[in-house]
Each structure stands twice: as structure tokens, then as C-alpha cells.
Amino acid sequence: MRTVLSRSSSLLEALQSLVPGASNRTLRQMLKRERVRVNGATRKLPGEKVRPGDVVELSERAKRTAQLSGIDILFEDDHILWYENPRACCRFQPPTKKSAP
Numbered sequence: 001m002r003t004v005l006s007r008s009s010s011l012l013e014a015l016q017s018l019v020p021g022a023s024n025r026t027l028r029q030m031l032k033r034e035r036v037r038v039n040g041a042t043r044k045l046p047g048e049k050v051r052p053g054d055v056v057e058l059s060e061r062a063k064r065t066a067q068l069s070g071i072d073i074l075f076e077d078d079h080i081l082w083y084e085n086p087r088a089c090c091r092f093q094p095p096t097k098k099s100a101p
Contacts, residue, residue: 001058005050011038012046014056035059 003018015027015036027046034042037057038050050056075082 003056005052005054005056008049008051010046011036011043011048011050011056014050014054015046015058018056018058030058035061 001018003014005014011031012024012027015030016022016024019027019030030036031044031046034044035058036043037059038048039055040057072084073081074084
């Protein structure tokens with residue numbers, strides 16, 4: 001995502017208009033994870049002032065597959081990660097009743 005600002009504001013306010021509906025916590029995490037650039041330079045401070053004409057860009061979220069090598073991801077969205085990992089399969093054997101002698 002990319003936008004050219006038309007007014008002065010803080011970087012957090014600019015992100016709020018770029019990603020409407022996102023919580024402040026989410027926007028701060030984007031800054032922390034270095035997903036936000038202003039005029040091509042990565043920025044991390046939510047209170048940093050931005051001016052009219054500045055270009056604010058938001059990069060795509062990093063893929064989790066790089067962190068989960070060797071695991072088959074079956075489904076992923078913003079809230080759920082469903083994966084298959086046969087090496088970490090849990091085995092549970094219920095206790096058996098012992099018969100009286």
C-alpha cells in the first residue's frame with residue numbers, strides 16, 4: 001500500500017488513514033516490524049511528524065512459512081494458522097482397566 005500525504009500529521013495518524021479499521025496496536029506492530037517506509041526510508045516512531053507530499057508505504061507482511069520450515073501449512077489467515085507436523089504428533093493411550101484376578 002502506498003499514499004502521498006496531503007496534510008501534516010504524525011506517522012501513526014497517517015497509518016490510520018492508510019489502513020482504516022486497524023487498531024493502534026496493530027499499526028505500532030507494523031512500525032516495530034519495519035513494514036513502514038516514508039520517502040523510501042524505514043521508520044519506527046509513531047509520533048514522527050510527516051508532511052504534505054511525503055510518500056508513506058506499507059510493505060506486505062512477512063510470510064510465516066520461512067519461520068516454519070519443514071511444516072506443511074494447510075490454512076492461514078489473519079487469525080488462524082492450521083498446520084500439519086507429523087514429527088510432533090502426540091500419541092495418547094488411555095489407561096486400560098485391569099481385570100480382577
